Amino acid sequence: MGGGVTSGGRRGPIPGFAVLFALAVAAMFALMGYFAFGQAMLRHDLAERGVTVDARVLDEERPHGGGMNATVSYPVDGTRMTSQLASYHSSAISMTPQIRYDPEDPARVMLASDVDDPVQAYGAVAQALFWMALSLAAAVGLARQERRESPATTADPAE
Numbered sequence: 825m826g827g828g829v830t831s832g833g834r835r836g837p838i839p840g841f842a843v844l845f846a847l848a849v850a851a852m853f854a855l856m857g858y859f860a861f862g863q864a865m866l867r868h869d870l871a872e873r874g875v876t877v878d879a880r881v882l883d884e885e886r887p888h889g890g891g892m893n894a895t896v897s898y899p900v901d902g903t904r905m906t907s908q909l910a911s912y913h914s915s916a917i918s919m920t921p922q923i924r925y926d927p928e929d930p931a932r933v934m935l936a937s938d939v940d941d942p943v944q945a946y947g948a949v950a951q952a953l954f955w956m957a958l959s960l961a962a963a964v965g966l967a968r969q970e971r972r973e974s975p976a977t978t979a980d981p982a983e
Contacts, residue, residue, distance in 0.1 A: 850959035857952030874924035900930040
């Protein structure tokens with residue numbers, strides 16, 4: 825089915841390509857897990873010591889994939905800070921959303937509703953790790969299949 829040893833005894837390029845593709849997919853999910861872990865750590869920090877304030881949306885963008893990106897302004901010790909927010913749920917960012925910022929570094933900010941819902945942050949990490957492990961398992965399985973079908977281990981039917 826789509827690769828292995830061809831009728832002339834030569835190996836087709838499909839199994840090797842499939843292994844490389846599975847490894848590339850695993851690397852993509854590892855990168856997604858890395859960024860999701862960063863968001864999960866931010867959520868954790870803000871849940872422990874974050875300050876919740878009302879923000880004001882200055883600009884918004886709705887990407888084609890859904891969700892919403894917004895530039896918000898919020899008060900920190902008598903001054904106004906500006907930051908970018910992103911949410912996969914376009915309804916989560918209203919014109920006056922509540923945000924939570926880190927008092928030690930007020931530029932670290934997240935929607936208060938995202939901080940209060942750990943499923944989004946930790947669920948993304950778990951999902952990325954699951955798909956990365958599945959991709960790696962597929963790569964290992966394909967590599968083993970390619971090794972079993974290689975000309976060095978398969979008898980030549982012409983002999």
